[in-house]
Amino acid sequence: MTKIISGLFFRLIKSMETWLFLVLLVAASAYLFLIPIKADLTPGVSLPNKEEKSFIELDIPARDIYRMSTEPIPDDTFIKLYETDDSAHDEYSILCTILTYSHIMPSILMMGFIPLFFGKLFSDNTIKNLISAGHSKTKIYLASLVFTMAICMLMLLTEAIVFAVLCVVYLWIPPIYFPAVILKSLVDLFFISVLSSVCLAFLFATTKKTVAYIIGFLLLALLINPLSHSAIRRLQDSRPSLFDTEEYKEIWERIKEDTDLRGNRFEDKIDLLTFDYISFYRGEEIKHSGDSTLPAFQRALCLTEIYLDPTLIVVDGLDYFDLYRLYRDGVMAINIAANMFWIILTSAAGIIVFSKREIHG
Numbered sequence: 001m002t003k004i005i006s007g008l009f010f011r012l013i014k015s016m017e018t019w020l021f022l023v024l025l026v027a028a029s030a031y032l033f034l035i036p037i038k039a040d041l042t043p044g045v046s047l048p049n050k051e052e053k054s055f056i057e058l059d060i061p062a063r064d065i066y067r068m069s070t071e072p073i074p075d076d077t078f079i080k081l082y083e084t085d086d087s088a089h090d091e092y093s094i095l096c097t098i099l100t101y102s103h104i105m106p107s108i109l110m111m112g113f114i115p116l117f118f119g120k121l122f123s124d125n126t127i128k129n130l131i132s133a134g135h136s137k138t139k140i141y142l143a144s145l146v147f148t149m150a151i152c153m154l155m156l157l158t159e160a161i162v163f164a165v166l167c168v169v170y171l172w173i174p175p176i177y178f179p180a181v182i183l184k185s186l187v188d189l190f191f192i193s194v195l196s197s198v199c200l201a202f203l204f205a206t207t208k209k210t211v212a213y214i215i216g217f218l219l220l221a222l223l224i225n226p227l228s229h230s231a232i233r234r235l236q237d238s239r240p241s242l243f244d245t246e247e248y249k250e251i252w253e254r255i256k257e258d259t260d261l262r263g264n265r266f267e268d269k270i271d272l273l274t275f276d277y278i279s280f281y282r283g284e285e286i287k288h289s290g291d292s293t294l295p296a297f298q299r300a301l302c303l304t305e306i307y308l309d310p311t312l313i314v315v316d317g318l319d320y321f322d323l324y325r326l327y328r329d330g331v332m333a334i335n336i337a338a339n340m341f342w343i344i345l346t347s348a349a350g351i352i353v354f355s356k357r358e359i360h361g
Helices: 002-014 016-040 062-066 075-083 088-101 104-123 126-132 137-169 178-206 209-223 228-237 246-257 296-307 312-320 323-328 331-356
Strands: 266-271 276-281 284-286
Touching: 002 137, 016 088, 016 104, 016 137, 062 075, 062 088, 088 178, 104 126, 104 137, 104 178, 104 209, 126 137, 137 178, 137 331, 178 209, 178 312, 178 323, 178 331, 228 296, 246 284, 266 323, 296 331, 312 331, 323 331
Parallel strands: none
Antiparallel strands: 266 276, 276 284
């Protein structure tokens, strides 16, 4: 299998289309990343075009910026972030926006790359020659899958380099909390790999580039209308609001009377069993809504749709819950596991069909 992968990379380097895709990736990623950066930063100026202290000038841990609106942080850090004229909040917002963009261009390019690159392997009889040389169809397919995942990883690394170059140009040291950012990058990697594995499965099953292009286009439509959106709405609509209840009002009256860094005493958590958030104030739970009125089977069905949706984090997640909560409370880990499931499932289906198919040429 190693020889097959090496041959694919050799063919990749020789292909003119490869360099065109690379130029497109760099140019498009730089453009997308510059949208939020240009709104607040100035080239060659170490910090925003305003008289504010940057994240690096505040001398605080990046982790505290990520969790400042999610859980209590050290009081001295909280005071710096909320009583100092600083830009740390804007810098964190810029970084989150860039993270939401990071999967877009690799996803689009992979849906064009797979039919183009692997389609040629079928049209010029390379696949047939590999089979004639004694390589099994399963080995050829798995080598192709590993190769596409490696390409996905290289695309994300290229984007990371583009972002690093922009940081140098803008003299910007962003607030990067590596555990959360790396896990989000893994979410992107496995999401793009899911799209690639589905596209690859259809191409090897049909040997038709046109079919792979159509499937790729349909998969990209998921970025516009994720499968989990309707399930999330059904769960939200089924939970009655408690805002007007006496108990809820009493809790907030007590909170208003607390003047000791009140804003730094809240904690929000994601309830994985309901896909809702739970708030606490000094350890006391604040219920914003009641239990779902949906029957147990429908609730389970909604949660299944949500957690099995490959696009949950990359499209909807950073809007519905903030980055740190998705990382801390396990939603990202669940999403990665779900995407691994889809990769295994689609690859197994692709191998079964491809193994039974006669390759003509």
